[in-house]
Amino acid sequence: MLEKKEAQYEKVVLVGLITREQPEEKLEEYMDELEFLAYTAGAEVAMRFSQKMDKPDSKFFVGSGKLLEIKEFIDENEIDTVIFDDELTPSQLKNIEKAIEKKIIDRTQLILDIFAQRAQTSYARTQVELAQYQYLLPRLTRMWTHLERQRGGIGMRGPGETEIETDRRIIRDRITLLKVKLKDIDKQMATQRKNRGALVRVALVGYTNVGKSTLMNVLSKSEVFAEDKLFATLDTTVRKVVIGNLPFLLTDTVGFIRKLPTQLVESFKSTLDEVREADLLVHVVDISHESFEDHIHSVNEILDEIGSKDKPTVLVFNKIDNFSYVKKDEDDLTEVKRENISLEEWKRTWMAKSEHPTLFISATEKENMDELRRTIYEEVKKIHITRFPYNDFLFEYFEED
16 A cells, blocks of 8 residues: 655755844744745745845845855755745846755735636636736746756746747747736726626725635625645635625635735736725625734735725625634633623724724624624725615615524
8 A cells, every 4th residue: 555645845945134124023924924925825834044234235135145055954954945036137146046045935926826826717827827928038048947957846837848949039928918818807807897887896905915715705695715835825716695685796815915916917817807896895804813903904005006096895704703812811821712701892993993893703603793794895885876866665684694
């Protein structure tokens, strides 16, 4: 009988900088996120390296001494890949790879790699391929010689090894073709949005891995893919939902993230159009994450960039079942779990004092879902009445089981 082999994870190290703009505490948050990104891509983090500098070194990103320290560690511990927390310039990539002689990728390439893994539909794959080519073009010489030597692993799910012998002209032509293809698909999707009629559109937005797809499944009683990894959902999913007697369209969108690659923002334009054209946003937040305030800020920044920050919004703090904290009491140092915090106590916290309707839920445990449904119903009803002012007598909320 053959023994079942466990999945092999690539061994990697992470590298980040402490700067005036990015203090040590902030770097730790980014490195935690980078480690989760690496895990999502199929890697095991063996070590984190950081250095305090005024600004990144133009040649090696880190100082030459720190680079030597990193090289010694990866040689002694058989490390496959070095992942940098910020986007590296083409010259930095070339210099670091020459000095270390290992696979070097940055945060942008890592995110692109995860998107390449997760893209399911032809449209999503086209979007990701365009973003990858736009990233690769200025790094063409370095990446192609790199692919000849290293054919597998994270960061290498590019448009394919068959393109190794290609030149910049062919890559530019491919980018042009992909843009034309996406433009045609965008027109089709815009037509689809128009054909959905006058139903109110509600979009789930939020940081990646906050539980949007799980919430989508609960509200729409559908089976949208959901997993505890970053960017589990890339393709936009639209479902017709009826609460009480009021139908509306609910959209699950790709999660946002700090330092989101500009290539992805551009190539996922149509996905973001679903947010732009939504009548109501349901901003989902993972209350159990220690950086949830930063996540709210990051999402609001992206919403502002795409002109959607001022839309009617319902703020939903999810995963209250995962929330815990340590009680600071000399006589009682036991950890106090979420079950000791009631919904009424949540409603007395500063989080509840938002300008938007605010709720505290657990999508997985289906806790406080009736209040969420009622709130969404009331917000959709407001929009519906402004659109159809003579139909307001039809509305009556029916409690669901």
